Amino acid sequence: MPIDVLPNHYTYRDVVGITTGRELPTVYFTDGSHFTQCHNRQGNIGHHPAQIHLYFGNVPMASIVNARQQAIVFMQQNNIANTRGNRYSLTCQFLAGNLNVVTQNLVNPPAVPLIAPQNPVAGSRLFEVTFRNGQVYHHISGGYIQSISDFRKMAMILEMRSKTAIKELDATTNNWRFRAAPTPVPA
Secondary structure: OOEOOOOOOOOHHHEEEEEOOOOOOEEEEOOOOEEEOEEOOHHHOEEEOOOEEEEEEEEEHHHHHHHHHHHHHHHHHOOOOOOHHHHHHHHHHHHHHHHOOOOOOOOOOOOOOOOOOOOOOOOEEEEEEEEEOOEEEEEEOOOOEEOOOHHHHHHHHHHHHOEEEEEEEEOOOOEEEEEEOOOOOOO
C-alpha cells in the first residue's frame, strides 16, 4: 500500500523520469520507487516504496501481448495452472527472452537501473516486474517513461510536497488525487 506523502529525502536528482498515462504524471526515482499523483483507484495514489524491481524500460505493447500469449499457450501445453502468479512469471520470462535481457534470474534479480530514454517510441509502455513475498508481479504502465529537464524535476518535487494527504475524487476525470494544501491568508 502506498504512503500518502513523498518522503523528505527525495530531491530532483533522485528523479529518473515520468510516465504520462493520466493527466498528472507518475514520477519514478533512482531507488526503484515511484509516486502516483492520480489514478482511478483511490488506494493506488501516493508514494510506492522501492521493492525488488526489474525494469524493461519502454516496451512495445505488441511485445507484451505476444509474451502473454506465449505464456498462456505454454501453460496449456504443459498442464500448468493458469494462475495469476504463473501467468505473470511466464510472461516475464518470455518477455525477457524476447528482449535479450541480461538476467533470466527472476527469483533474485540484480538491481537494474531504470533509464528514461530521450526519445521514447510511441505505443510503448514502461513494463516493470515486482517481487513481493515470493511472488512475481508485473505492471504495464499507462504510458512510456520519459526523461524530463532538471527544472521540471524540481517543479514536480515541489508540487508533490505541496499536496495534503487528503484524497479527493475529480468528478471530471474520475481519478483520485491529493488535494492542494490551502493557501495561507496574509494577516
